[in-house]
Every structure is written in structure tokens, then in C-alpha cells.
Amino acid sequence: MWLVAPKTGSVASCPDKTAGENKKRIDQGTNKKGQRITMSNEELKTKITELLPAATFEEGGEWLNINIETKDWLSLAQQLRNDNSLFFDYLFCLTCIDWKTHLTMVYHLSSTQHRHNIVVKSKLDRNNPEIETVAHIWKTAEFHEREVYEMFGVNFLHHPDLRLLILPDGWEGKNPLRKDFEDPINMIKL
Amino acid sequence: MFEEVGTTIDGDMIINVGPQHPATHGVLHLVITLNGETIKKVEPHLGFIHRSIEKMCESLSYRQFIYVTSRMDYLSAHINNHACALCVEKGLQVEIPPRAQVIRVLMDELTRIASHELWWGAMAMDLGAFTPFFHAFRERESINDIMEETCGARLTMNYMVPGGVMQDLHPNFQKRTKEFLQLYKRKIHEYDELVTGNIIFQNRMKNVGYLSAEDAVSYGCSGPAARGSGVSCDIRKIYPYEIYDKLEFDEVLETAGDSFARYMIRIREMQQSIRIIEQLIDNIPEGDFQTKTKAVLKLPKGEFYTRVETARGELGVYIVSEGGTTPYRIKFRSPGFSNLSVLDHIARGSKLGDLVAMMGTLDLVIPDIDR
Numbered sequence: 001m002w003l004v005a006p007k008t009g010s011v012a013s014c015p016d017k018t019a020g021e022n023k024k025r026i027d028q029g030t031n032k033k034g035q036r037i038t039m040s041n042e043e044l045k046t047k048i049t050e051l052l053p054a055a056t057f058e059e060g061g062e063w064l065n066i067n068i069e070t071k072d073w074l075s076l077a078q079q080l081r082n083d084n085s086l087f088f089d090y091l092f093c094l095t096c097i098d099w100k101t102h103l104t105m106v107y108h109l110s111s112t113q114h115r116h117n118i119v120v121k122s123k124l125d126r127n128n129p130e131i132e133t134v135a136h137i138w139k140t141a142e143f144h145e146r147e148v149y150e151m152f153g154v155n156f157l158h159h160p161d162l163r164l165l166i167l168p169d170g171w172e173g174k175n176p177l178r179k180d181f182e183d184p185i186n187m188i189k190l
Numbered sequence: 191m192f193e194e195v196g197t198t199i200d201g202d203m204i205i206n207v208g209p210q211h212p213a214t215h216g217v218l219h220l221v222i223t224l225n226g227e228t229i230k231k232v233e234p235h236l237g238f239i240h241r242s243i244e245k246m247c248e249s250l251s252y253r254q255f256i257y258v259t260s261r262m263d264y265l266s267a268h269i270n271n272h273a274c275a276l277c278v279e280k281g282l283q284v285e286i287p288p289r290a291q292v293i294r295v296l297m298d299e300l301t302r303i304a305s306h307e308l309w310w311g312a313m314a315m316d317l318g319a320f321t322p323f324f325h326a327f328r329e330r331e332s333i334n335d336i337m338e339e340t341c342g343a344r345l346t347m348n349y350m351v352p353g354g355v356m357q358d359l360h361p362n363f364q365k366r367t368k369e370f371l372q373l374y375k376r377k378i379h380e381y382d383e384l385v386t387g388n389i390i391f392q393n394r395m396k397n398v399g400y401l402s403a404e405d406a407v408s409y410g411c412s413g414p415a416a417r418g419s420g421v422s423c424d425i426r427k428i429y430p431y432e433i434y435d436k437l438e439f440d441e442v443l444e445t446a447g448d449s450f451a452r453y454m455i456r457i458r459e460m461q462q463s464i465r466i467i468e469q470l471i472d473n474i475p476e477g478d479f480q481t482k483t484k485a486v487l488k489l490p491k492g493e494f495y496t497r498v499e500t501a502r503g504e505l506g507v508y509i510v511s512e513g514g515t516t517p518y519r520i521k522f523r524s525p526g527f528s529n530l531s532v533l534d535h536i537a538r539g540s541k542l543g544d545l546v547a548m549m550g551t552l553d554l555v556i557p558d559i560d561r
Contacts, residue, residue, distance in 0.1 A: 092410060093495075138408055139405070139408045139409045165237070167237060
């Protein structure tokens, strides 16, 4: 009897309209006949080839992997986010891999509406790694890019606030997650 | 790093909360810009407990690295281990026996309840109520005792291994779990009487920290933080693993998007976990608890990603393998890291006193954020 369900949309900071939109979202999510069109890897491949003919694909894994040129990333990202049939609104993982000869940026994208997933990869030059930021498209990218910036030294162009996040201020020298990083004092290898 | 405490030219005041502050539940440092009592900006500074787990894992074998991950989100240690074990199994393409699957799910759900219990007690304490903490720990202790008997540890269990679980259940497990269920059901109404229905508590929780569904997805929120805004994101439901697709439970959703909605999600989620445990506790299949795997595990060349639902949200384990006995690169996509990034967004314009309530409902665990 004490359990009082929160009144949705009864207050100034939570306007009726927004709570209503949230409700609509749930209805869409549960109604499988309605808005949800999950594309298979094959369909995604066709669709993305239309958007970016230069993209190459890797298949065989769970999700479709797309390799792109660094310069194409920003425009592709915008299309992936805004296209209604793709609608990749959830960037659930953003990371980088050091392959010793080059770096690879890896973006895992998912659609909360259609429930399909893709992986976008882009090779970067190891000595001067630069790529456009996507922090204004997916806001979660702001923190993840800051992490990659300090751990791998990737420079994200036009990032709103590219500063050290985890490493202490005044950190100089190599980037910890690169393969050639050695720390004689704090041993992290067995 | 430590901005000078004082006033800026606009007349704003900058204060530091943490890194040693009881309300941050760990070493989190927030630099807060205030105009009077209104928050203009919250800037998290991280890294006080960064152990570079991702780098460490690169020199550990596929059996060893799982033990390190118990130290990430120490309140969901089982679920972290589970995610890693699943990822290695995906690479090895091994099926685990049904008994191990059921044991894993049981342990996951017990962990989820224990984690939410601690969150509930700690959050009430943040808001100035000390009694709920003891009530929460009463139930949580009995879960810890169950864990201790079967896994040999109370917090960092390291119980899940590639191929199943480390050892069979303790003979007392079923009996004690049923006792816990009874205890929980007998006491759960106290939670609502003490805290949920309390008018002071409700006034402090409702209408603060508003987060819309759109922003929740954009900021990468997951778990109760996103479900409080009506985003359906329970990995157990949308990308089921183990036996979750055969179980009956509901994904708990709220639409208000304020602190109280996030609070209610966790309270209701505990009841769903109880439901799952009740379905399984009498139906643990007989058989092996572990499938036979080689002593030294080698993953084929390739990339493997698994997603599981921890008590805080979506945990992703991304293994890049070169075909050796150690991973080439591991990335842990921790739920806390993304959930923290939304703090600045929801806190702007609120009063300083509400910040602690908002942080409480995001359920931040600092070792999970720092890794």
C-alpha cells in the first residue's frame, strides 16, 4: 500500500509531452509488427554500399564489419545515425587497437529501435593518428574518445573537450595501451 | 588537476567533491561549478583507482584474466566473470552443460539482488537515513553466506570459468537459498515502509535529475539508468544468453525519467530476480557442472564480443585474438563509465543538495568506471 507509482509527467522538469514520448517509445518497442524492421547482415551490407561505395566488408563474425577510410567516417556516421531504416542511435563501444604497424579505431553501433548491430573500423596512421570526432552525433563518444586519446594518443579533430580523463595532469610520454609502452616502476606484465 | 577553490570572474564558485568523499562511494573527484546553489557544470576527474586491467589482461592467459575482472565491478563480480567466460566460450565454440547454465543464472540473479540491496542501503544513507543500511545488509549478508559456502568467497567469487563453473554447488545451497527467499519476502515490505513511501524521500527524488529517453541512448546509458527513462535495453531480454529466453520475467520499465523512476526500477528488478530464482531453485538439472576443456586455452584468430546485463547495465567484453594463449587486446565496455558521463547533463540547473541523490540513482561503482 505504500508503493506509490510515480506520476509521469506531472511536474515542470518532466513535461507531459516528454513523458508521453517515452511512453510511445515503449509501445513501439513492444509492438513488433509496428516500427521495428531488423535488417540482416546481407541487407545492411547492401544498404551501406549504397551510402558509401568505397566501404569494404568483413563477414563471418556475429556482426557485419565495415572497413572505411578515415575521411569518410564523419559523413557515414551522420547517415548511419539519421537514416530511418538504419537508425544506429546507440554507440555501445568505442575503442582502438594497436596493430604495431597501424592503429584501428573500432566503433560498435546498435539500433535501439530496429535491434541490428554493426561494427565500423578505420585504419589510422600510427605516427600521426587523426580522425573526426563523433561526440556531437553520439554524446557518449565524448568520454570514450577522451579515453582513447590518452591511452592511444589518437587526436580527435573538432572534439569539444579533448583533455586527459584518467591519467594524471602533466602526463608526458607514451600512451599506456600502445604495445610498445613499458613502465619500469609499475610493472603490469607477468 | 585540483582547480583552485574560489570564485571565477562570473561570480561562480568552484568546489571539489572528492576524491575522498563519503557520498561518492569510492575515489571519484567531481569539480562542480556553482552559481549560488545551482549547479552550472559537473566535471568528473577519474583515474584514482585505475589499475589498467585491459593492459594487464594482455599478458594473462584466458583462464587467468577472468580473476582480474572480479575487481572491476566488485558488486557484480559473478556477472563480470560470466561475461568473460561467455566470450572465451564463444571463441572456443564450446557448449556448457545445462546444470552449469542454471547455476550461472542463479548466481547472477543472487548477485543482482545483493548489489541492489547495497545500492538501496547506501543511497538512503546518502540522503541522511541511516537505518535502511542495516535492513539492506541483513538480507545481503545471507546472500554473501550462500556465496561463501559455494564459491569460497564473499565478494570476489571467481566462480565462473570457461566451460562452466569452478565446482559443484554446496549441498546446502538449495536449502539456504529458499531460506533467503522466505526472509526476503517477509521483510521486503519494510523497504517500502521505510523509504519508498516516505514523503520526505519522495520529495527529494521526484522531479530531479530528469533524463529523456533520447539523451539516455545518446549518452550510452544502460541498465536501470536508461530503463527509468523508458528505454528498453535489458540484454537478458533483447539478446538473451544462457537460459534467459526460457525464463519468465518482465523487463521493468518506467517512463518518468527522474531519480525516483530509476529508484523504482531497481526495487522492482529485485522482485523479478526473485521470480527467476524461484523458477530455477527446484529445477537444477543433474549432470556435469563443467565441460571438459583443454588445460591451455587457445582462441582462434578473430574478434569476439559478448554483452551481458550486470546490476548496473550493459557490460561488453571485446576480445581480439591473434590465435595465441593470451588475448591481443581486451576492451571492457563498462556500464558505469557511460552512466557517469550523463551526470553533468542531468545535474545542470539542479541544486547542489540534489546531486548526491542523482549520483545515488546512477549507482556508480568507481572501480568499474576506472577499470
